[in-house]
Amino acid sequence: MIARLLRNVCQRAPSLLYRVSLMMKPQVVFVLGGPGAGKGTQCSKIVESYNYTHLSAGDLLRAERAREGSEFGQLIASYIKEGKIVPVEITINLLRKAMEETIKGDEKKFRFLIDGFPRNEDNLQGWNSVMDGKADVKFVLFFDCGNEVCIDRCLERGKSSGRTDDNRESLEKRIQTYSQSTRPIIELYEKLGKVRTVDASRSVDEVFGDVKAILDKEG
Ligand SMILES: Nc1ncnc2c1ncn2[C@@H]1O[C@H](COP(=O)(O)OP(=O)(O)O)[C@@H](O)[C@H]1O
Ligand SMILES: O=c1ccn([C@@H]2O[C@H](COP(=O)(O)OP(=O)(O)O)[C@@H](O)[C@H]2O)c(=O)[nH]1
Ligand SMILES: [Mg+2]
Numbered sequence: 001m002i003a004r005l006l007r008n009v010c011q012r013a014p015s016l017l018y019r020v021s022l023m024m025k026p027q028v029v030f031v032l033g034g035p036g037a038g039k040g041t042q043c044s045k046i047v048e049s050y051n052y053t054h055l056s057a058g059d060l061l062r063a064e065r066a067r068e069g070s071e072f073g074q075l076i077a078s079y080i081k082e083g084k085i086v087p088v089e090i091t092i093n094l095l096r097k098a099m100e101e102t103i104k105g106d107e108k109k110f111r112f113l114i115d116g117f118p119r120n121e122d123n124l125q126g127w128n129s130v131m132d133g134k135a136d137v138k139f140v141l142f143f144d145c146g147n148e149v150c151i152d153r154c155l156e157r158g159k160s161s162g163r164t165d166d167n168r169e170s171l172e173k174r175i176q177t178y179s180q181s182t183r184p185i186i187e188l189y190e191k192l193g194k195v196r197t198v199d200a201s202r203s204v205d206e207v208f209g210d211v212k213a214i215l216d217k218e219g
Helices: 002-022 039-049 057-066 073-081 088-105 121-131 147-161 168-191 204-218
Strands: 027-033 053-056 111-115 136-144 195-199
Touching (some): 039 111, 057 073, 057 088, 057 111, 088 111, 121 168, 136 168
Parallel strands (some): 136 195
16 A cells, blocks of 8 residues: 555656746856956856856847847947946846746756846846845855956957957946945845855866855755
8 A cells, every 4th residue: 555655656756846846936146256257157167067047147238239129229338338237127127038038948947147147236126126036046156356367357358259348448447336336246145145255366177166066065
């Protein structure tokens, strides 16, 4: 009797598990750090080995800027060049849509690396008002890197990136925005015990070694 019951449960387990996975709330890791700290590079490496979808807020904004007929193209272009942070109403919609489309395409894809967001108080408020209760922020993966290294990496990237903001003038503004607006957000999460910090000034592989240790521990 008990054996039959157990066999029944075991046979049904895969479908039960599948149903549970359908109900999974999106699990989010915010990926933060200065311009050029290596957020995008490390996210690309993470998705090769872990079950995460990488969403770069900057990439989504650049795509929206390039989209024909976008009512926000001009605004986004000027904010990016000036190193300012785009009003959250625009960014949060792009992020929400990207998350929804990912989950719609495959219900098992509910883990997200949200790269380069939230960058200021406005971003955080926008996230909380739109996503609160709809997604869990597991932790912030913080790529800690000195300003000089960040600037050098972006200038090097600027030789081939075609980005309008990988130049000295924009970079000075981006670094200022990072110090004044983004660092306080990281500190806020730090107080909640939600920041996992990696020394990002080392080689890509050394940095990734620490990232793997964090992800393996966090599950
Ligand atoms: N650990 C590293 N050491 C040296 N160069 C790096 C490292 N990580 C990334 N880079 C390079 O620095 C530039 C910025 O990296 P990227 O991942 O785009 O940073 P972010 O997304 O934080 O701006 C890129 O040209 C990238 O190839
Ligand atoms: O949530 C975001 C993310 C990016 N940006 C803008 O996009 C630029 C480039 O961001 P990205 O994350 O691509 O730059 P990175 O830090 O990776 O070099 C920023 O300086 C901002 O102007 C923004 O306004 N809101
Ligand atoms: Mg990036």
